[in-house]
Amino acid sequence: MSTPVKQKCWLTFEGGCQDQPVIWQLSQKFPKVMFDIRQAHVGAKIGVMALQFTADTQEDIDAAIQFLADAEVRIDPVEGGSMVAG
Amino acid sequence: MTTATHTQSNASDATDRPEGGYVKALRGRESGIEYPIEPRTICDTDFGPVEVTYDYEAMKGRVTRESIEAGPRSLWRYRDLLPIAGEPRSGLRSGFTPLVRADRLAKHLGCKELYIKDDSANYPSFSYKDRVVAVAVTKAFEFGFDCVGCASTGNLAHSVAAHAAAAGMKAVVMVPHDLEAGKMAAMRVFGPKVVRIQGNYDDVNRLCSQIADKYNWAIVNVNLRPFYTEGAKTHGFEIAEQMGWRLPQHTVSPVAGGTILPKIYKAYKEFIELGLVEDTKPAMWGAQAQGCNPIVTALDEGEELFRPQKPDTIAKSIAIGNPADGYYVLKDVRESGGGGASATDDEIVAAMKLLAETEGIFTEPAGGTTMACAIKLIESGKIPKDESICVCITGNGLKTIEALDGQFDEAAAIPAKMKDFNALIEG
Numbered sequence: 465m466s467t468p469v470k471q472k473c474w475l476t477f478e479g480g481c482q483d484q485p486v487i488w489q490l491s492q493k494f495p496k497v498m499f500d501i502r503q504a505h506v507g508a509k510i511g512v513m514a515l516q517f518t519a520d521t522q523e524d525i526d527a528a529i530q531f532l533a534d535a536e537v538r539i540d541p542v543e544g545g546s547m548v549a550g
Numbered sequence: 551m552t553t554a555t556h557t558q559s560n561a562s563d564a565t566d567r568p569e570g571g572y573v574k575a576l577r578g579r580e581s582g583i584e585y586p587i588e589p590r591t592i593c594d595t596d597f598g599p600v601e602v603t604y605d606y607e608a609m610k611g612r613v614t615r616e617s618i619e620a621g622p623r624s625l626w627r628y629r630d631l632l633p634i635a636g637e638p639r640s641g642l643r644s645g646f647t648p649l650v651r652a653d654r655l656a657k658h659l660g661c662k663e664l665y666i667k668d669d670s671a672n673y674p675s676f677s678y679k680d681r682v683v684a685v686a687v688t689k690a691f692e693f694g695f696d697c698v699g700c701a702s703t704g705n706l707a708h709s710v711a712a713h714a715a716a717a718g719m720k721a722v723v724m725v726p727h728d729l730e731a732g733k734m735a736a737m738r739v740f741g742p743k744v745v746r747i748q749g750n751y752d753d754v755n756r757l758c759s760q761i762a763d764k765y766n767w768a769i770v771n772v773n774l775r776p777f778y779t780e781g782a783k784t785h786g787f788e789i790a791e792q793m794g795w796r797l798p799q800h801t802v803s804p805v806a807g808g809t810i811l812p813k814i815y816k817a818y819k820e821f822i823e824l825g826l827v828e829d830t831k832p833a834m835w836g837a838q839a840q841g842c843n844p845i846v847t848a849l850d851e852g853e854e855l856f857r858p859q860k861p862d863t864i865a866k867s868i869a870i871g872n873p874a875d876g877y878y879v880l881k882d883v884r885e886s887g888g889g890g891a892s893a894t895d896d897e898i899v900a901a902m903k904l905l906a907e908t909e910g911i912f913t914e915p916a917g918g919t920t921m922a923c924a925i926k927l928i929e930s931g932k933i934p935k936d937e938s939i940c941v942c943i944t945g946n947g948l949k950t951i952e953a954l955d956g957q958f959d960e961a962a963a964i965p966a967k968m969k970d971f972n973a974l975i976e977g
Contacts, residue, residue, distance in 0.1 A: 472597055478857055503580065503596040507855045514597040538858070540872070541759040542597045 641684020786817025808875030
């Protein structure tokens with residue numbers, strides 16, 4: 465059995481996508497990609513969420529991230545450039 | 551009014567520090583989870599930032615005004631409050647820059663007590679970045695790295711290149727492709743590997759996050775960030791010490807990645823905690839260019855979170871649309887009772903000229919931004935004219951002379967004859 469692939473991301477929701485059930489859609493569309501919410505802040509105009517993805521392959525995670533990007537969610541790597549973290 | 555208390559002691563107390571200094575741990579800023587001192591940026595649980603913690607109780611009576619005053623005339627006079635375990639390895643002449651009592655500028659603005667903390671005179675690269683890099687490079691040595699790097703809008707790359715050269719380390723610096731020519735030349739002379747990235751600073755920073763994961767490099771503002779940012783406290787320590795061990799009622803600081811403002815505030819709080827200054831409730835004010843003002847916009851709108859922006863300003867060194875520590879700028883500005891302002895490019899240039907003409911200080915557009923915002927805050931009455939004000943100038947104008955293109959008429963050129971000179975002056 466191969467070692468699962470993990471990826472940490474900050475998601476930023478603004479410009480309307482914060483009002484959409486994007487995370488629920490993600491869970492329905494990519495059942496093989498687990499995601500683990502580590503923290504979240506939601507404001508009137510913007511929301512941010514820290515997620516860790518886990519999947520069997522990087523391709524699975526990349527497809528999930530592409531789905532979020534297509535839904536106009538901004539994705540940043542956790543280790544820098546994040547909105548809440550430093 | 552209460553008087554600041556501090557323990558009288560001999561300067562020799564500086565040698566009384568515990569082995570490894572007063573550093574306790576890295577701690578998640580939100581989670582409170584502690585980690586050992588290691589190259590780490592985030593808390594594994596909530597992915598929030600980690601911060602260095604210190605044993606302030608152990609410092610009391612040992613870290614005193616006298617012990618600090620007996621230290622070197624550099625940022626290392628505050629080494630007990632910095633996260634190094636051994637001896638400083640870099641920046642031995644960095645810091646301790648002038649705090650200028652700006653009476654001519656104060657008169658122009660109708661202020662009573664105005665100071666300029668002038669890091670345009672910092673050594674060796676003429677910006678406040680020499681503070682953070684001195685600490686980061688020392689820490690890189692302690693962790694056993696032989697290569698340092700950074701994501702930079704210019705000043706940080708310049709500083710990393712200079713400090714690495716002096717320390718005999720390799721350097722790889724990553725910058726936006728459209729960096730000012732002066733900054734590019736100033737960093738290249740030190741011999742680092744320079745990588746220009748086709749994008750803005752935020753794109754550079756995102757890439758650097760991935761680079762830090764892959765290569766065994768000390769990217770000072772990524773995997774050494776908790777240590778690097780601590781160096782910015784020395785800007786605040788110096789303000790307090792140079793004002794005669796007291797705090798300005800108002801501090802106006804630029805906001806780019808969000809490092810310096812929260813760290814100046816932390817410096818003030820540490821001095822208060824140690825009884826080195828009286829707690830006079832210093833207010834912190836953030837300054838941004840109008841073409842890149844995510845923090846000031848969030849302050850104006852009363853939002854807890856800021857929205858990233860695409861920068862469009864001449865103040866390139868603070869053109870960071872997605873500030874890493876922006877959340878903490880908002881928190882500290884609000885907690886301190888301060889606020890923010892932003893300035894247009896024209897206002898930035900006008901403020902650069904005013905500072906130069908009144909105080910003889912030539913700053914870059916980032917400093918012009920801070921100055922322009924301070925003027926706005928003073929003129930609007932948000933900062934009272936009869937209270938003490940410190941404006942933090944963080945970079946030197948000689949690196950960005952193109953910002954002044956078209957600002958001056960061509961100077962007269964005359965024959966080398968006395969009659970022509972007289973005609974010019976008297977005519």
